[in-house]
Amino acid sequence: MENKKFYITTTLPYVNAEPHIGFALEIIQADVIARYQKNLGKDVFFNTGTDEHGLKIYLSAKKEGLEAKKYCDGFAEKNKDLKKALNLSYNNFVRTTDENHIKSAQAFWLKCFDAGDIYKKNYKVKYCVGCELEKTDSELQDGKCPIHPNRDIEIIEEENYFFKYSKYQKPILDFYEKNPNFVIPEGKYNEIKEFTKRGLEDFSISRLKEKMPWGVAVPNDDKHVMYVWFDALENYISVLGWPASAKASAGKPEYRFDDFWPGMQVAGKDNLRQQSSMWQAMLLSAGLSCSKQIFIHGFITVNGQKISKSLGNVINPIELVNKYGTDAVRYYLLREIPSAEDGDFTIEKFEARYNSDLAGGIGNLVARTVTMASKIQVTNYKLQTNPKSQITNSKLVDEITRVKITWKKSLNDFKFNESLIAIWELISWCDKYINETTPWSAKSDEEINKAKEVLSDLLSVINEVAELLNPFLPQTSEKIKEILQSGKGEILFPRLIK
Numbered sequence: 001m002e003n004k005k006f007y008i009t010t011t012l013p014y015v016n017a018e019p020h021i022g023f024a025l026e027i028i029q030a031d032v033i034a035r036y037q038k039n040l041g042k043d044v045f046f047n048t049g050t051d052e053h054g055l056k057i058y059l060s061a062k063k064e065g066l067e068a069k070k071y072c073d074g075f076a077e078k079n080k081d082l083k084k085a086l087n088l089s090y091n092n093f094v095r096t097t098d099e100n101h102i103k104s105a106q107a108f109w110l111k112c113f114d115a116g117d118i119y120k121k122n123y124k125v126k127y128c129v130g131c132e133l134e135k136t137d138s139e140l141q142d143g144k145c146p147i148h149p150n151r152d153i154e155i156i157e158e159e160n161y162f163f164k165y166s167k168y169q170k171p172i173l174d175f176y177e178k179n180p181n182f183v184i185p186e187g188k189y190n191e192i193k194e195f196t197k198r199g200l201e202d203f204s205i206s207r208l209k210e211k212m213p214w215g216v217a218v219p220n221d222d223k224h225v226m227y228v229w230f231d232a233l234e235n236y237i238s239v240l241g242w243p244a245s246a247k248a249s250a251g252k253p254e255y256r257f258d259d260f261w262p263g264m265q266v267a268g269k270d271n272l273r274q275q276s277s278m279w280q281a282m283l284l285s286a287g288l289s290c291s292k293q294i295f296i297h298g299f300i301t302v303n304g305q306k307i308s309k310s311l312g313n314v315i316n317p318i319e320l321v322n323k324y325g326t327d328a329v330r331y332y333l334l335r336e337i338p339s340a341e342d343g344d345f346t347i348e349k350f351e352a353r354y355n356s357d358l359a360g361g362i363g364n365l366v367a368r369t370v371t372m373a374s375k376i377q378v379t380n381y382k383l384q385t386n387p388k389s390q391i392t393n394s395k396l397v398d399e400i401t402r403v404k405i406t407w408k409k410s411l412n413d414f415k416f417n418e419s420l421i422a423i424w425e426l427i428s429w430c431d432k433y434i435n436e437t438t439p440w441s442a443k444s445d446e447e448i449n450k451a452k453e454v455l456s457d458l459l460s461v462i463n464e465v466a467e468l469l470n471p472f473l474p475q476t477s478e479k480i481k482e483i484l485q486s487g488k489g490e491i492l493f494p495r496l497i498k
Contacts, residue, residue, distance in 0.1 A: 006042040007263030008034050009236050011271055012051035015075035016060040019082050022300050024317035025333045030266040031088050035471040036411055045260050047239050049094035050076045054228030056129050058214035068214045085321045094239045096232055104238030105231045106219045111286040117164040124157040132228050161206040168281035169200045183276050185340035188296040192276045205230040233279045262292040269296050295414050298342040327473040328354050334416045351496050358493040361427050371489035372439055373455040391457045399429050407468055423468050
């Protein structure tokens with residue numbers, strides 16, 4: 001029997017900077033998946049939030065002269081602002097400083113400790129504060145982390161708790177083999193398999209409190225706090241009420257673990273190791289099921305350059321929304337950035353895509369069709385549950401069928417850009433159909449009746465387009481339906497004038 005519950009979560013961005021366009025891409029992609037699953041009749045639990053512990057945040061707060069929690073509060077609120085700006089449907093926002101999360105992370109630690117997978121040792125390691133990860137010499141370029149080349153590599157030498165990551169090499173590889181679609185796309189699945197085959201090294205999961213006090217306290221040892229990744233990854237189950245038992249929590253809405261886990265995760269390619277390998281080993285240690293699936297997306301560059309504060313090319317998604325509108329931003333990121341690959345952003349590309357596809361594509365089709373239909377009084381159109389049954393043109397029926405097949409397959413494969421391309425092919429087909437049939441030129445009764453038939457077909461198709469757009473551009477989808485009901489050819493996307 002198909003599970004009607006669906007859980008999806010993004011990663012949690014660090015709160016040491018305002019939200020940027022890279023995370024906007026991730027959370028919009030997750031939103032599309034969540035809306036699609038909801039439209040399929042699933043009970044969807046969609047989680048996001050903020051990661052608020054670790055050395056990077058501690059140092060940033062110290063530099064600003066603020067207590068760490070106070071520093072986090074401001075950035076957490078700015079991340080929450082994305083919900084309205086990007087029209088997101090998530091129904092849970094977790095902060096890793098939340099008391100429930102802290103208690104859950106400590107219970108998770110004890111599970112792994114009781115499994116014999118946590119031990120103490122002295123060690124010396126090279127560490128990138130930007131990644132909050134240990135680095136081997138082979139991972140460095142000219143002694144720098146390639147992801148954060150402007151940061152010096154830290155040398156950490158102290159007694160820490162370690163997690164027996166190496167113990168789980170075979171169990172994780174066995175899991176990968178039994179679940180060939182666990183990591184999407186296939187290239188990232190192959191990459192993490194090869195990483196795991198080379199051998200896994202135990203990793204540090206604590207820091208000395210006297211050196212770095214900003215973290216979740218280690219149970220039964222007041223000299224240590226948890227390493228940020230160990231604490232943060234556990235949010236994926238703490239938000240579901242783990243470790244409370246279903247029996248003890250019967251009737252309490254905050255307990256969802258048995259219903260919703262395992263879930264799906266969306267993450268950037270720089271999170272591949274943490275999400276699809278480290279976290280899975282931790283779950284196995286705690287005696288829990290591995291994640292259901294992990295979709296890995298690429299990076300966004302700006303004018304071909306990596307986004308960097310030092311280069312001054314950081315794009316604030318909320319500022320884009322304020323200027324161009326929510327669905328324009330959603331459309332560009334979903335259409336122009338290949339779902340599982342890197343993509344580039346420039347204002348010139350953004351405005352060109354806006355004018356061609358939004359103002360000149362869907363906007364023009366809706367306005368001209370509804371206006372013509374109103375002029376010749378096409379009154380037989382109503383929103384039906386199956387508008388295709390009202391379409392008289394068999395070629396148009398075939399085109400809708402083809403597009404729907406492509407749309408669905410692409411969505412199921414997380415190829416959002418291909419789903420949108422298919423929708424715009426249908427829009428283009430309709431534009432050509434209008435130009436071929438010239439309904440605006442109808443004069444005789446026979447021509448007017450034919451024009452009414454053509455326009456009634458097109459109105460039905462536009463309603464289909466609105467349905468297909470719903471996961472991607474929900475505001476536009478609803479606006480189109482309102483226009484169809486009112487019969488007024490309103491402008492969806494005003495053309496940008498330079």
